[in-house]
Amino acid sequence: MKKLTLLTIASVIIFSCKTEQKEISKSPAKFSVEEKKDSTNIKHLFNTALTQGKSYEWLRDLTSNIGGRLSGSPEAAKAVIWGEKIMNEVGLDSVWLQPVMVPHWVRGEKEEANYTINGNKINVPICALGFSIATPTNGITAEVIEVKSLEEAKKLGDKAKGKIVFFNGAFDNTLIHTFKAYGGCVGQRFAGASVVGPFGAKGMIVRSMTNGINDYPHTGSMGYGDIAKEHQIPAAAISSRGAENLSKHLKNNPNLKFYFKQSCKTLPDAPSFNVVGEIKGSLNPDKIMVVGGHLDSWDLGDGAHDDGTGIVQSLEVAYLFKKNNIKPKNTIRIVFFMNEENGMKGATEYARLAKENGELHIGALESDAGGHTPRGFSIDANQKNVHLLQSWKKLLAPYGLHDIDKGGSGADIGPLKDDHVTLVGYRPDSQRYFDYHHTVTDTFDKVNKRELELGSASMASIIYLMDKYLYTNETLKP
Structure with missing residues (x-):
């Protein structure tokens, strides 16, 4: 009986491996020449995230050494310094602090x-x-x-x-x-x-x-x-x-x-900053795609899932591009927004300055739904671009990204909404998110390293595709 069991297990393993190999070998036949290149590059992004990723250790540092980061608090100020430092360590082309006044409520x-x-x-x-x-x-x-x-x-x-x-x-x-x-x-x-x-x-x-x-x-x-x-x-x-x-x-x-x-009480508004860094576009530096999350968090826990995971995943998009020598055609701008939790002042100020400076944003991606297993993306865009992103399902589905649907994007990128801007929300599995949301239990130990890294790679993959194809879309020409 024992031998039979071992033989059965071995047969299942061999069958599974052969099936997987068969699926992998068959999949390129479904792709055009350009899609084959895309499939290979996406695979490299995932491989790099899962073997050389930095997001998990960045998150450990943020949550363990700074903790909860309510707007106006000393911890939020420390997080700004931390954010500027790690953006520079990744080697972005430019990094700067964007001043903003934020509410200051204390418990x-x-x-x-x-x-x-x-x-x-x-x-x-x-x-x-x-x-x-x-x-x-x-x-x-x-x-x-x-x-x-x-x-x-x-x-x-x-x-x-x-x-x-x-x-x-x-x-x-x-x-x-x-x-x-x-x-x-x-x-x-x-x-x-x-x-x-x-x-x-x-x-x-x-x-x-x-x-x-x-x-x-x-x-x-x-x-x-x-x-x-x-x-x-x-x-x-x-x-x-x-x-x-x-x-x-x-x-x-x-x-x-x-x-x-x-x-509790509300104090006068306090000075703070959005942390911004970018990789300049090689072909269209004036066209910008934002990738971001919010740097602030509530004070009860350490702000791990909300939204430490979003912050480190956003920066890892830039890190993965650089590690894989992907030179984006458009400018990729990483933004750590301040004050999403109780005021949205960072997002409002970012959008105001973008308009005042005549910046052309063509896309934005936000991660603010936790660091659990990737499921897909929701898209807030004109119908033509919704269909464009949905056409990438066959490239993304092998990584569990099956849900690519029209819907909301994210609170911090919402003020950028425009007929010519494609807004995307990263959507991980949500079943455990509200166990931790806004509580003392939102701590580093609740985040799974592999799930976090899969999320970074998922975000990098859709930004890679958006960068390659969105700027040629006629609906996005200024």
Whole structure:
């Protein structure tokens, strides 16, 4: 039986190897002469990333030696110096810092939250939301009213007066693409306080934005809109398990009182920078393709997946081009944007200066969806260029890049949107992303080296194709 098993395993291995070899040998026959060159160059990009890649060690350095990088913080300032240094080490043709004023919100002391059931004090994992005001020094205590959506909250009226409104709309876990689930309920986090504050609510808490059940609260931005200052209330997120338990206890104890305390505040705007570097185009130096992610992160973790991975992958695109002696026809510009998490000031300033200086951007690629296994790209462009990028599927599919669809791109490259600019979002697998997003667990150890490197190579491959073919596209001529 043992011999039979070993023979069976050996047969499977041999069959698999032969099948793979057969597929590889057959694939060039499907390609034109030019596509064969492209296929070979893409293979070299992947080989280099997987054997000589730098992204993983760059990420280790960023997260371990600097950590969380909230805009305006000393850590964000250190990250700017770090970014300029590694761009120069890669040997880009030019590297510079682009000044920008950014919001400066600070968390203050660790937050507290609890309530009591039958004499038992239940502590609740909680964190303040970005831009929230603080509670009074002694915290706030009030009865809780639960809602599942902004629409439900808008109907509360006087029922919310003097209460802590608890937004408990969970992810729709039937959605395979978890970013769609996130989009379906993140409005509660951002706008909840602005809806219930004018009703006289005392505070607002929201279920963390995650598809899992755990004890880690997820922070993120919120806003007060244009409501009067006297209607602005403290806003915080509680962990998903904390939300489940609170909802359960409210059913049997509708008059329970919830307590929370936070000491966050917003300081005056602070000076910071986008970090920019580029490889000059050999044929069309005036035509620019941006590759980037955001350098800032929330303060709870180390900003590994959000968006340390995007930063190091973007720079590795340039590194892979240089290692493979690929001289781009157009200028490839690497941008580490500042302040994506709570203001978008870096992206706004970059786009403003690009317009003011008469720069011609023809494409942009953003990585801001984590460092997990590559799945593909989403494209925001005119229909002709959507079809062009989709025509590259047969070149990219061997690397697991099957999803090349029309859709959104990225927050930081969004301000560059134009009929003549092809915006692309890198899309890795999203199933684990919201386990870590905006939490204390977003640390270096959660990133897989091989997955990260595959992402760098995937990004380099589509930029290689965009550089080769986009500039000849008539829709992109100025």
